Amino acid sequence: MPPKEKRATRKLAAERGSRGRSRDGALFTAAPSKSGLPAGYARTLQDIKAHLRSARVRAVLAANPVVIEAYWRTGKLILQRQREAAWGAKVIDRLAADLRQEFPDMGGLSARNLLSMSLFAAAYPKGPIAKQPVSQLPWGHIIRLLQMVKDPAAREFYIREAIAHGWSRSVLETQIQGQLHLRAGRAVNNFALTMPPAESDMAAQLFKDPYLFDFLGTADPRREAEVEQALLDHVQRFLLELGSGFAFVGRRVHLEVGGDDFYLDLLFYHLRLRRYVVIELKARAFEPGDVGQLNLCRAAVDDLLRHADDQSTIGLLLCRGKNKLVVEYALSGLDKSIAVADWKKQITETLPAEFQGSLPTIAEIEAELAGELDAAAKKGNP
Numbered sequence: 001m002p003p004k005e006k007r008a009t010r011k012l013a014a015e016r017g018s019r020g021r022s023r024d025g026a027l028f029t030a031a032p033s034k035s036g037l038p039a040g041y042a043r044t045l046q047d048i049k050a051h052l053r054s055a056r057v058r059a060v061l062a063a064n065p066v067v068i069e070a071y072w073r074t075g076k077l078i079l080q081r082q083r084e085a086a087w088g089a090k091v092i093d094r095l096a097a098d099l100r101q102e103f104p105d106m107g108g109l110s111a112r113n114l115l116s117m118s119l120f121a122a123a124y125p126k127g128p129i130a131k132q133p134v135s136q137l138p139w140g141h142i143i144r145l146l147q148m149v150k151d152p153a154a155r156e157f158y159i160r161e162a163i164a165h166g167w168s169r170s171v172l173e174t175q176i177q178g179q180l181h182l183r184a185g186r187a188v189n190n191f192a193l194t195m196p197p198a199e200s201d202m203a204a205q206l207f208k209d210p211y212l213f214d215f216l217g218t219a220d221p222r223r224e225a226e227v228e229q230a231l232l233d234h235v236q237r238f239l240l241e242l243g244s245g246f247a248f249v250g251r252r253v254h255l256e257v258g259g260d261d262f263y264l265d266l267l268f269y270h271l272r273l274r275r276y277v278v279i280e281l282k283a284r285a286f287e288p289g290d291v292g293q294l295n296l297c298r299a300a301v302d303d304l305l306r307h308a309d310d311q312s313t314i315g316l317l318l319c320r321g322k323n324k325l326v327v328e329y330a331l332s333g334l335d336k337s338i339a340v341a342d343w344k345k346q347i348t349e350t351l352p353a354e355f356q357g358s359l360p361t362i363a364e365i366e367a368e369l370a371g372e373l374d375a376a377a378k379k380g381n382p
Helices: 003-019 041-085 089-102 111-123 139-148 152-165 169-177 197-206 224-233 235-242 289-304 324-331 362-378
Strands: 246-257 260-270 275-281 314-319 338-344
Touching: 041 089, 041 111, 041 139, 089 111, 111 139, 139 152, 139 169, 152 169, 224 235, 224 246, 224 260, 224 275, 235 246, 246 289, 260 289, 275 289, 289 314, 289 324, 289 338, 324 338
Parallel strands: 275 314, 314 338
Antiparallel strands: 246 260, 260 275
């Protein structure tokens, strides 16, 4: 290499050393040593990182309705062609291949997913979909809803709950399997007479009937203490079944009333209601005297534990069966908030005998969906 070119090469190397690495022809200034950075730099760096992470999450959430709208429009076009031009499986396969070739970095363009988009469009024929609550859910949630919930009103219930409580897909599946839409707000209570209207409506929706403790397995606890221990052994699942806003305070909480000792089965605090919730468990059917015992414990919590900013305590009685009319009579005239509900180990315990065992499993639901997708793909084919 001639001397002149060598000098130019050395000069360029020196410039690069002072500027940093070269990427695609661009030069970047080399980062200074961390030892020479000013005080507070590390804290500022962490603040900026947190801000950018938050902005990235917000950008993803903001983009979700746009993606769902695109999937809905794609499904609508496919659905239209299936109806008008009898598009079959081979056409959908070709369409998926062409789209993947055009958008190699974009996921979700398999033939199966394209057919899911057409089912989505069929379930929601009116747009724009981006203005509807379903667009706030991830696509995986929407697919599971289409698979597992056929009734539109029930589907809208789970959409609202999933958005309000930020359910993961697995939690959504658990709540659907437990038929939450048939249980939410069903506990017998006197809240309308003991709370302001807006608060009583919210509280009533928080308490369900029956409560489903399917995580107890095949064990059949005969004593209340066994039930309490089994629930605390699965406290995460128990809190999920109770619902959003419940915070666990303690088990067998000791209260002294007039020199006598009393022990609360389970004590919780509800963050939105700002009330303690005393839960009494019974491994037997409801008896009218249970209300008096629960109200005594509820009143003791109000007197001994409640803070000045807390609202009056709620009592929740969980039993293995009840006569609804007897419960209503037992609560009549009581001016303190109490709810009564059953607890079951499996949802089929609440169904008539002729329907027990008829609920589909996840595998059966997926098989049914696969059949629908195949039928949609073959529609119009001889």
